[in-house]
Amino acid sequence: MRLIHADIVYSEDRETLAVHPDSYIAVDNGMVKGIWPVIPEEYQNVPLTDHGEAVLIPAFSDLHVHAPQYLNRGLETDLLLADWLEQCTFPMEARFADPGFAKAVYDAFIDDLIANGTMHACVFGTIHTEATAYLLESMDRKGIKGFVGKVNMDRGAQEDLLEDTRGSLRETEAFLEKYSGNRNTRPILTPRFAPTCTRELLRGLGGLGKKYGVGMQTHLVESRWEAEQAGTLFPECSCDTEIYEKAGLMDNGPVLGAHFIFPSEEDVRILQKYDGYAVHCPDSTISVIAGIMQAGALLDRGMRICVGSDISAGHHMGVYTQAARAVQLSKLKQFYEPEGNRKITFPEAFWMATKQSGQLLGNTGTLAPGAVFDALVIDGLSDTARKLRPEQTVERFCYIGTRENIRARYLNGEPMPG
Numbered sequence: 001m002r003l004i005h006a007d008i009v010y011s012e013d014r015e016t017l018a019v020h021p022d023s024y025i026a027v028d029n030g031m032v033k034g035i036w037p038v039i040p041e042e043y044q045n046v047p048l049t050d051h052g053e054a055v056l057i058p059a060f061s062d063l064h065v066h067a068p069q070y071l072n073r074g075l076e077t078d079l080l081l082a083d084w085l086e087q088c089t090f091p092m093e094a095r096f097a098d099p100g101f102a103k104a105v106y107d108a109f110i111d112d113l114i115a116n117g118t119m120h121a122c123v124f125g126t127i128h129t130e131a132t133a134y135l136l137e138s139m140d141r142k143g144i145k146g147f148v149g150k151v152n153m154d155r156g157a158q159e160d161l162l163e164d165t166r167g168s169l170r171e172t173e174a175f176l177e178k179y180s181g182n183r184n185t186r187p188i189l190t191p192r193f194a195p196t197c198t199r200e201l202l203r204g205l206g207g208l209g210k211k212y213g214v215g216m217q218t219h220l221v222e223s224r225w226e227a228e229q230a231g232t233l234f235p236e237c238s239c240d241t242e243i244y245e246k247a248g249l250m251d252n253g254p255v256l257g258a259h260f261i262f263p264s265e266e267d268v269r270i271l272q273k274y275d276g277y278a279v280h281c282p283d284s285t286i287s288v289i290a291g292i293m294q295a296g297a298l299l300d301r302g303m304r305i306c307v308g309s310d311i312s313a314g315h316h317m318g319v320y321t322q323a324a325r326a327v328q329l330s331k332l333k334q335f336y337e338p339e340g341n342r343k344i345t346f347p348e349a350f351w352m353a354t355k356q357s358g359q360l361l362g363n364t365g366t367l368a369p370g371a372v373f374d375a376l377v378i379d380g381l382s383d384t385a386r387k388l389r390p391e392q393t394v395e396r397f398c399y400i401g402t403r404e405n406i407r408a409r410y411l412n413g414e415p416m417p418g
């Protein structure tokens, strides 16, 4: 057991932050045992780590990120989705046929993820099984909770990124077989999106999902261009989400649909029917995708919404910045399209980036008793002339903090080196 002293902040529920200033948290066997303003009598002899006036918060979850696009972050963001894929993203992803290159990029990606306080992640690889296996194994070894997908594509991209349908399914099955029993990082089906997948491929993946009890991540009603492509290629489906439902991909495990910018009523109905998650990636959507999620309205309808960095359509590795940006974008949405839209609050955005997503990956993303203790210590955000309250420190961190403000990290109750 260990005791940690700090100001403690986490999401109580969607609308409320729990704030425990100047408090002690007990962690036993990797789990939070309790929080008290003074050390309880029975814990007087337990080793204590004192973080003084720093703030202890749960670690963040990035539920939509493309590891192979790491070297592209912050580049060529003046393009729109279709051109960006063709000119920037696909040529980079083709390089992951080289396992040596993939190793170097993935090592740097994972280090940066952890440095930015992300300890839970749902990650896209590429079509290349060997490179994606290295990514999954490395994340699992570091203890990152989440999912990694070998991407499936059998049409709609440059030649060297296209798989033949049977080969794609064979490789995916081998990937699932090898890693489905993992403890931390597990495989997830990852059809890139409707424009790059045939009906046969999606149906085959649906069969694998059922056989291995594995969920799916993809891009859902990402942009008008993507939705139109999906409608043209799958005329038998009334909306983008129905394509995956018809293929049997929605009821085998968690379903994550990135962006969900232009959902029809049918899209919303189907995603909610399967308790799916819509992943809000604010920087990405104001960059190459050009649309704003109706986050407030969807939250009010009970939609599960999490947050993603979407490197490299998004450009910042810190999901904490995306919590801030989600608040900003919701105001623009309300201003330009007031009907049915509302701004979201900072506690709601923080909840989406921590507790809501942590619940998908295990009992984490919160510091409430019973939770798995994955946490960050943040500091250095007050002004000399204005000392911030703990919850203000958290908000300021999301707006103007950097990885340098993260002074310590805990994973499964243990301090991380560095």
Ligand SMILES: [Zn+2]
Pocket (backbone or CB within 6 Å): 064, 066, 219, 258, 310, 313
């Ligand atoms: Zn994406």
